[in-house]
Amino acid sequence: MSNDELYIKRCIELAQKALGKTYPNPLVGSVIVHNGNIIGEGYHHKAGQPHAEINAINSVENKDLIPESTIYVSLEPCAHYGKTPPCALKIKELGFKKVVIGAMDSHDKVNGKGKKIIQDAGIEVVSGILEQECIELNKRFFTYHEKKRPYIILKWAESGDGFMDKDFKPTAISNSLVNQFVHQLRADEHAILVGTQTAINDNPGLTVRNAEGVNPIRILIDFELKVPGDFKIYNDEAQTLVINSVKEETENNIKFIKIEKENFLPDLMATLYKEQIQSIIIEGGKYTLQQFIDNGLWDEAIVIKNDGLKLENGTQAPEFTYIIDKIEKYSDNLIYFFRFQ
Incomplete structure (x- = not known):
């Protein structure tokens, strides 16, 4: 050198x-x-x-x-x-x-x-x-300016038999070491996105708790505004964008942005670009993740696997067939890293 x-x-x-x-x-x-x-x-x-x-x-x-x-x-x-x-x-x-x-x-x-x-x-x-x-x-800065969209990281956890939950109810899949990794990931990225179903099922706060750093901007895709206003995603711990097809308004740290369902992904990318969001973790459920996968709209994917856990029934993990970039071991969990080629 x-x-x-x-x-x-x-x-x-x-x-x-x-x-x-x-x-x-x-x-x-x-x-x-x-x-x-x-x-x-x-x-x-x-x-x-x-x-x-x-x-x-x-x-x-x-x-x-x-x-x-x-x-x-x-x-x-x-x-x-x-x-x-x-x-x-x-x-x-x-x-x-x-x-x-x-x-x-x-x-x-x-x-x-x-x-x-x-x-x-x-x-x-x-x-x-x-x-x-x-x-x-x-990579975030360059992707944002060259592709006019944020750098996109897909993330989910699945059991050894390929399920994201048991019997469609929230289920802990990853261990505490991985949870720390996930919180650090949130601190490192600019924003984090979930869909209606995940927000309703899990009531996540999407903040950084087990790591040092800034809370990411939360993005909720909720077309019909079904997520109750007293849910954690609406608390004042982080700036929140609610993508919906009902209203356009700003209240304190919550900004409602109106987008129609047709042409949704390109419109979402244009909105996030306008909001100057440089990177985003898609932590949504299967449906949200699959939309990004099917449209080839991602830069990295992080898949957490707990091979020893068999859930037998529930939400199946997204269909995803890409070449693994690297694997890291966190006790009994494996994290697979992918890059969009």
């Missing part, structure tokens, strides 16, 4: 510390190196706060070393004025010797402009270092 790759790897590690906290901004890490020594590092903590490069610059004790230093950044420095001034201009102003970029930013406000500002200032720029890893780090 080259030195450039080592430092970009460090940028990625730093960026990951803020997973789930930077929406709608991407995850970015930055490292400043002088004569082979790291003299500054930083990452973007959350939207509205300084970007990674600025945090890295601020952490440098001896600012006189900056003109002889290289700044590494996992994503192309921004070129637009948002809540903070453009990082590309700051890099130019301080006159770094060299800039090394992991991935270029496909977002239309940046897209090569940051790199150009720096190059035009006569600073050497190298880009595309560990590019795949840097794109993977921001």
